[in-house]
Amino acid sequence: MSSPVITLLGLTKHYGAVRALSGLDLEVRPGPVGLLGPNGAGKSTLIKLLLGQLAPTAGQARIVGQDPSTARGRLDVRRNVGYMPEGECLIPGMNGVDLVTTLGRTAGMTKRDAMTRSHEVLDYVGLEEQRYRGLEEYSTGMKQRLKLAQALVHDPPLLLLDEPTNGLDPHGRRHMLDLVADLGFQQGKNVLICSHLLPDIEATCRDVVVIHRGRLLKTGSIEELTRREEGRLVARVAGGAQERARFEAELAAGGIVFENEGLDLKIQLEPEEGDRLFGLARDAGTALTLLKPELSTLEDAFLGALIGEDVA
Amino acid sequence: MASTHLELYRRFTGKLRPRRMAFWPILTSGLRVLTKRKFPLLVLYAIPAIATIVFSFFVYGKFAAEEQLAPSLDGGFGLTRMLAKQAMNMLEVKNQIIEFNIQMRLFALLAAAWFGSGLLCEDRRVGAHQLWFARPLTKLDYFLGKFLTAAFFGACAVLVPGLVICLVASFSSPNWSFLREEGDVVLKTLAYGVIWVTLVASVTLCASSLAPRRGFAMMGTFGFFVALDALAKVLGSVRDEPDLFALSPLMAVRQIGYVLFDKESTWPGITPWLAWTTVGVVTVGSLLVVAWRLRRLEVVR
Numbered sequence: 001m002s003s004p005v006i007t008l009l010g011l012t013k014h015y016g017a018v019r020a021l022s023g024l025d026l027e028v029r030p031g032p033v034g035l036l037g038p039n040g041a042g043k044s045t046l047i048k049l050l051l052g053q054l055a056p057t058a059g060q061a062r063i064v065g066q067d068p069s070t071a072r073g074r075l076d077v078r079r080n081v082g083y084m085p086e087g088e089c090l091i092p093g094m095n096g097v098d099l100v101t102t103l104g105r106t107a108g109m110t111k112r113d114a115m116t117r118s119h120e121v122l123d124y125v126g127l128e129e130q131r132y133r134g135l136e137e138y139s140t141g142m143k144q145r146l147k148l149a150q151a152l153v154h155d156p157p158l159l160l161l162d163e164p165t166n167g168l169d170p171h172g173r174r175h176m177l178d179l180v181a182d183l184g185f186q187q188g189k190n191v192l193i194c195s196h197l198l199p200d201i202e203a204t205c206r207d208v209v210v211i212h213r214g215r216l217l218k219t220g221s222i223e224e225l226t227r228r229e230e231g232r233l234v235a236r237v238a239g240g241a242q243e244r245a246r247f248e249a250e251l252a253a254g255g256i257v258f259e260n261e262g263l264d265l266k267i268q269l270e271p272e273e274g275d276r277l278f279g280l281a282r283d284a285g286t287a288l289t290l291l292k293p294e295l296s297t298l299e300d301a302f303l304g305a306l307i308g309e310d311v312a
Numbered sequence: 313m314a315s316t317h318l319e320l321y322r323r324f325t326g327k328l329r330p331r332r333m334a335f336w337p338i339l340t341s342g343l344r345v346l347t348k349r350k351f352p353l354l355v356l357y358a359i360p361a362i363a364t365i366v367f368s369f370f371v372y373g374k375f376a377a378e379e380q381l382a383p384s385l386d387g388g389f390g391l392t393r394m395l396a397k398q399a400m401n402m403l404e405v406k407n408q409i410i411e412f413n414i415q416m417r418l419f420a421l422l423a424a425a426w427f428g429s430g431l432l433c434e435d436r437r438v439g440a441h442q443l444w445f446a447r448p449l450t451k452l453d454y455f456l457g458k459f460l461t462a463a464f465f466g467a468c469a470v471l472v473p474g475l476v477i478c479l480v481a482s483f484s485s486p487n488w489s490f491l492r493e494e495g496d497v498v499l500k501t502l503a504y505g506v507i508w509v510t511l512v513a514s515v516t517l518c519a520s521s522l523a524p525r526r527g528f529a530m531m532g533t534f535g536f537f538v539a540l541d542a543l544a545k546v547l548g549s550v551r552d553e554p555d556l557f558a559l560s561p562l563m564a565v566r567q568i569g570y571v572l573f574d575k576e577s578t579w580p581g582i583t584p585w586l587a588w589t590t591v592g593v594v595t596v597g598s599l600l601v602v603a604w605r606l607r608r609l610e611v612v613r
Contacts (some may be wrong), residue, residue, distance in 0.1 A: 052611060053442070053611060055611050074611075075330075076448075078445075078446055078447055078448045078449075079330075081446070082446075083442070083446035085442040089443050091341075091440045093345035093346070094341065094345055098344065098345075103443060105331075106331075106444070106448070106449055107447050108329045108448065109328060110326070124320070124321050124322070150443065155324035187321050
């Protein structure tokens, strides 16, 4: 297994009496990873701690092998990380090319490289037409894409994206998610996407880290997290209403709990017991045209974790 | 959901090199952004530019007239007269340069405060510091980039005009006599300009680091100089103590100018070391405040 990109050891951050992060222990694998949590969970605090923009109250973070709490480590981290902040951060008076070129030069690129690269990344994010417009004229979607472009300009191995789809319309959101998914799945970038929007994480990430009130709730691959919650089967009966009614009677006689959902029946059975249903369908004089385990969504996993946490 | 068209992502094949002058992109981008505002440039630099042209013509005229006078004079008496005239001219030119330098300090203050007031507070207000400090930049790089931006605009109002007049004097003086006899004026012009620009840029950045918006920072900068000047004048006049005038950085720097150029100060007679102390304390104090604020801007503890 490849070494973790981010390692947290008891990472704690307090703002006075407010505990933003409480003893977070975590290893983040390479690849696209979602940092999920409700508002105020401590996601942005964690990203700023990783960049060295915040100093931890206790504990340690290592990102791309460096400790961002030291001056030297901070510079090394920032050389290898592209950061897309959540809110407004663009410098007024500049145009798109100016901004990306300037930030490329501060990352250590020559003037010529920075200029060439700035045009490439602006093309990539779809700002080829607007690159010479003043930033004051940019729409929210264009600003978000420009923020992504500046994070990419020095081609860092790790991207920290803080709420990349914030304030975007459906088309803009789709475009941003496609870009992030392309970077994570096709270009092999390590991406840590911080969001409270579950569909965004599902669309762009392989792994997910769920935090709430500064504590780690769940971590693992999205596949694992959603599989763990399965416990129902989805079945569809061949024929009409009579066949379906007979099958439902067989289920009831066998003491199996089920519920109707459109054409399908959601049956409370473990997947390994699925074979029983074929027998019951045969007894009812029909057959099954569909039988599959019901996968819970990431939302179910997320809400389940939150409810568990609140009860605890 | 349908996916959108994506351009090809290209890898960067060049090399990232740690920069020795990492402040340079901050300085150049700052200058590029601020010089886009043409009207303030015109208003703030029109008077220094006109004054520079007028003084340059004056200096040129003095030396040109002197050269035309020279062939008509012959014999011992004529030569003595010519040398005496040349010495008088030289002194007059030097005095003009000194007065010009000292008077231009107000324009340097206006320019540095106008252009420099937003450098730190606007970055903080719009959140641009998050972008700068996500790059391999130290606080010193960031500070130098911003400080030199403010200093550049101050220097354009006091240092550049002073040096232009020295240049005109050097070229128009017969046989480079200005450089040979009064060459130290060039260095003193440079020193005076650097001292004043450093002081003004430090105070401007200090106000910018403390204020929430550019307007407040500008008011703070002007307010600082005006309030101390008024206080110094009131205290100095009421108590009849010339050294109290040293409380005003404006008067302290004027006194330093006179001391630097070995010129008699007419009013007020501030003890030179007090003038130096005022300038030193204000500069160092402002820079300490900036350092403290930048520390919080880069890493919040």
